[in-house]
Amino acid sequence: MKEIVIYGAGSFAKMMRLYLDRVAGQxxxxxxxxxxxxxxxxxxxxxxLVAFESIDRLYPKDRFLMFVAVGYSSMRNRRSMYEKACFKGYQFVNYIDGSAMLDETVILGSNNVVLVGSVLEPFSRLGDNNIIWSSVMISHDVDIGSHCFFASQTLLGGNCKVEDNCFFGFNSTCVQGAVIRTESMIGSKSLVLSNTEAFSKNLGVPAKLISSHRDKGIVLA
Incomplete structure (x- = not known):
């Protein structure tokens, strides 16, 4: 039996406990x-509920796995928590919903979530600590970094590249071959037709750069 400690204690952590417990053998x-x-x-x-600072004494890394479950309200915080758990030497689990479709050629990192009805087509790669919500479409040969969030019905065309800490709102779309730079935010229902700039907020059809968040990163209420 795989025993898991969840790092986080919010609504997303509660939901992930439900999902993770449904997997046989953990x-x-x-x-x-x-x-x-x-x-x-x-x-x-x-x-x-225990303090993270004491976790390696109470739930040692040689016996327990970890899952970092923190939502999108502070994207840099998601990365920081994952890196702190890595520093303590923990191994992580992925959660792939039974209804999701991942081609056998897809490369997966750790601490990823792929929810109901999402699709990852052949030769795509997913780094670490990403959240892919329900009904997301990741086309062929897409390269996704780490610590990203994809809201429901996001669509990425083939050969897109997504760098770290990016956020995609509901029903957002990126055309094939687009490069989404580090900490880009793509607003709901936006259509990305060209490469984004790092630390940029992009909204509209077609999506346009409206602001930068280089200092604070992506923070959502």
Whole structure:
């Protein structure tokens, strides 16, 4: 039996516990958060809630796997938490929904989520710590970095390249061959027809650069 500790204690972490527990041969046994956010809480979703700073003593890396479950409200925070868990030496699990379709040639990193009805076509690559929500279409030969978020019904054309920490809103579309640079944000229903700039917010049909978030990164309410 694979025993898993979830790093996070919000709505996404609760949902991921449900999904991860549905996979035969594995079970979530605890949650953890940074000491500064734990307060007096000792449990979450009826499981132990412990400080991340103590996790390697209570749930050692040679016995337990980890899943970092934090949403998109602060994209840089998603990356930071994953890297802290990596520093402690933990191995991670992926969650691929049974209804998702991943070609056998797809290369997967770790701590990825691919939800209901999403498709990854041949020769695509997915780095680490990405969230692909339901009904997302990743076409052939797409190269996706790490720590990205794809909202429902995102569509990426063939041979696109997505760098790290990018965010795609609902129903966003990128034409084939587009390069989405580091920390690009693509707004809901936007159509990307050309390469984006790093740290850019892009909205509209066609999508246009409207602002930069180089200092704070992508932060959503």
């Amino acid at each position: 079970k979530v046994v605890a949650f953890c958060v940074d000491e500064a956010f734990k307060g007096d809480m000792s449990s979450f979703d009826d499981l132990p």
